[in-house]
Amino acid sequence: NAGVTQTPKFQVLKTGQSMTLQCAQDMNHNSMYWYRQDPGMGLRLIYYSASEGTTDKGEVPNGYNVSRLNKREFSLRLESAAPSQTSVYFCASATGLGQPQHFGDGTRLSIL
Amino acid sequence: DQQVKQNSPSLSVQEGRISILNCDYTNSMFDYFLWYKKYPAEGPTFLISISSIKDKNEDGRFTVFLNKSAKHLSLHIVPSQPGDSAVYFCAASVASGTYKYIFGTGTRLKVLA
Numbered sequence: 001n002a003g004v005t006q007t008p009k010f011q012v013l014k015t016g017q018s019m020t021l022q023c024a025q026d027m028n029h030n031s032m033y034w035y036r037q038d039p040g041m042g043l044r045l046i047y048y049s050a051s052e053g054t055t056d057k058g059e060v061p062n063g064y065n066v067s068r069l070n071k072r073e074f075s076l077r078l079e080s081a082a083p084s085q086t087s088v089y090f091c092a093s094a095t096g097l098g099q100p101q102h103f104g105d106g107t108r109l110s111i112l
Numbered sequence: 113d114q115q116v117k118q119n120s121p122s123l124s125v126q127e128g129r130i131s132i133l134n135c136d137y138t139n140s141m142f143d144y145f146l147w148y149k150k151y152p153a154e155g156p157t158f159l160i161s162i163s164s165i166k167d168k169n170e171d172g173r174f175t176v177f178l179n180k181s182a183k184h185l186s187l188h189i190v191p192s193q194p195g196d197s198a199v200y201f202c203a204a205s206v207a208s209g210t211y212k213y214i215f216g217t218g219t220r221l222k223v224l225a
Contacts, residue, residue: 105155
């Protein structure tokens with residue numbers, strides 16, 4: 001019963017490198033989300049996908065792109081990493097509108 | 113502009129006593145609220161929710177109270193247990209609008225044995 005699985009768990013990048021964070025859920029959920037969490041701040045929504053085939057910007061989308069590959073998978077891409085993108089990234093999924101979100105255990109990303 | 117605020121970064125409570133965690137919001141359009149618990153190196157876990165049509169929701173040791181006029185909600189944990197030591201986040205959304213949740217900054221609860 002995996003729930004939401006994120007890979008990798010840790011990553012160190014150099015400024016300017018690109019990277020894709022992977023997320024997969026096995027709960028047949030319709031909506032999926034990417035958040036970042038920085039020290040002293042709450043989770044901030046980067047992008048979300050209300051259903052397969054759709055994606056929308058959240059609060060802090062600049063510097064990121066996403067792909068909803070299928071109903072299970074939602075990836076987050078950093079095209080040219082910057083030190084300001086050092087953070088913990090969480091993927092989440094939910095059955096739909098107004099439903100609680102289920103989170104993965106996060107990817108800790110450091111950009112030097 | 114922080115729409116959801118948790119003004120207490122940390123709270124310590126003795127085992128067996130009540131823990132009260134507070135959350136304030138500014139957007140009167142919010143109509144669905146959730147509490148999440150987060151242990152270190154894990155993702156947040158959903159704890160309890162409340163819709164704006166209610167002023168109280170209970171689930172075992174956890175009760176959430178909503179005061180719409182004050183734009184305030186609180187989470188009560190009774191009795192508190194050492195395993196409750198974690199960071200607690202409140203989140204709010206306009207359930208009828210989008211799928212977006214706005215999270216507070218979290219309160220770190222420490223339950224002392």
